[in-house]
Amino acid sequence: MPYLPDLGVFKRVQSSLSRRTVFEGNCVEQPAEADNQNFRDRVKQKAGKAQVMGGMIWVYVGPDPAPELPRFDVFVMDGVKDCGYATLPCNWLQIMENSVDPHHVEWLHGYYFNFMGETQGFDAPKAFQKKHLKTGFEEMEWGILKRRVLEGATEENDDWKVGHPLVFPYFMRVGGAGIDQMQIRVPIDDTTTWKLFYSNHAPDGGQWEPQDRPVFYEYFWRDEQGRFITDYIEGQDIMAWVSQGPVTDRTQEHLGRSDAGVAMLRKMFKENMKRVANGEDPIGTVREPRDIIPLPCERDKFGAEREFAEAFITMGSMRYSPQKQQLLDLHADAWARREAKAGAGA
Ligand SMILES: [Fe+2]
Numbered sequence: 001m002p003y004l005p006d007l008g009v010f011k012r013v014q015s016s017l018s019r020r021t022v023f024e025g026n027c028v029e030q031p032a033e034a035d036n037q038n039f040r041d042r043v044k045q046k047a048g049k050a051q052v053m054g055g056m057i058w059v060y061v062g063p064d065p066a067p068e069l070p071r072f073d074v075f076v077m078d079g080v081k082d083c084g085y086a087t088l089p090c091n092w093l094q095i096m097e098n099s100v101d102p103h104h105v106e107w108l109h110g111y112y113f114n115f116m117g118e119t120q121g122f123d124a125p126k127a128f129q130k131k132h133l134k135t136g137f138e139e140m141e142w143g144i145l146k147r148r149v150l151e152g153a154t155e156e157n158d159d160w161k162v163g164h165p166l167v168f169p170y171f172m173r174v175g176g177a178g179i180d181q182m183q184i185r186v187p188i189d190d191t192t193t194w195k196l197f198y199s200n201h202a203p204d205g206g207q208w209e210p211q212d213r214p215v216f217y218e219y220f221w222r223d224e225q226g227r228f229i230t231d232y233i234e235g236q237d238i239m240a241w242v243s244q245g246p247v248t249d250r251t252q253e254h255l256g257r258s259d260a261g262v263a264m265l266r267k268m269f270k271e272n273m274k275r276v277a278n279g280e281d282p283i284g285t286v287r288e289p290r291d292i293i294p295l296p297c298e299r300d301k302f303g304a305e306r307e308f309a310e311a312f313i314t315m316g317s318m319r320y321s322p323q324k325q326q327l328l329d330l331h332a333d334a335w336a337r338r339e340a341k342a343g344a345g346a
Contacts, residue, residue, distance in 0.1 A: 023050035055213020068286040073294050074182040079202030081214035084317040091247045092185040092193040099172040100261025102135045102148045108236050116231050125311035137261040142284050143168035144264055158298035165295055168284050173295045177309035178203025191246035197317050201327055206334035219317035234317040306335055
């Protein structure tokens with residue numbers, strides 16, 4: 001479980017932590033044992049370690065020796081940090097499988113979103129409607145790299161040349177247009193998942209104040225009548241994850257060629273469960289300290305930079321962020337500076 005699950009406690013505890021504080025399981029305080037100061041030195045938590053990264057507490061629960069905390073780029077890069085969270089009533093693995101299903105973007109976030117816009121009177125983003133001409137999946141050091149060629153693009157575009165990874169076993173790295181995001185799926189139990197969208201905003205030409213921890217907020221996915229809220233991107237994904245049921249029945253499914261990524265992910269889970277059963281490390285285990293682990297991720301997304309950044313904020317879970325306007329201003333200002341620079345150089 002990579003997080004302390006109580007945000008209230010988290011905020012209080014966090015305020016007294018330095019950036020790389022490491023908890024070794026030592027007992028630091030025994031208020032009722034004030035007369036016996038040595039007692040706390042004789043007791044120690046045997047399992048688990050915790051560290052601070054990206055303004056969050058990460059907890060390792062597993063056998064010794066504990067691995068290094070993987071310092072993935074999004075959590076340690078400079079920028080304006082923002083983190084939306086919600087608790088969802090479904091198994092975390094069906095969310096992971098969605099990460100290796102590129103075609104859903106075109107249909108769920110493209111055509112369905114467009115239908116929502118037409119029937120509810122708003123403009124849905126156009127970049128998501130581009131047809132997938134080709135998709136590719138490849139095993140890499142941290143999980144599965146996902147690529148696509150969209151209509152009007154070639155293999156020279158970032159969507160194919162760079163792609164972005166599912167980071168095994170519970171992340172997906174996405175981004176583009178000056179936004180970098182890690183999607184985190186924390187299994188609370190078999191039918192409950194804590195779903196976080198951790199974003200870092202650092203557009204070229206942008207200016208911001210240093211920030212130790214993200215702005216945290218809850219995003220919403222059900223209205224007062226209990227219906228899914230599907231007029232934003234992640235709300236559409238949540239509808240697809242949760243409506244499969246608490247644990248989707250995989251004995252009744254028919255995988256097609258477009259499900260190659262799902263098949264690859266299931267194979268990866270089975271192989272790594274075997275490794276763990278044999279006492280070996282699963283993929284992605286870090287044993288040597290590293291300051292930053294860069295992950296591949298497109299910069300130019302769907303060939304729609306400015307529209308993509310704006311849609312990411314206003315038509316995604318970030319629309320619930322208390323700093324939404326500041327984020328929009330940051331990207332607009334950065335865009336204007338880049339334009340001015342390009343104009344001056346022309
Ligand atoms: Fe999606």
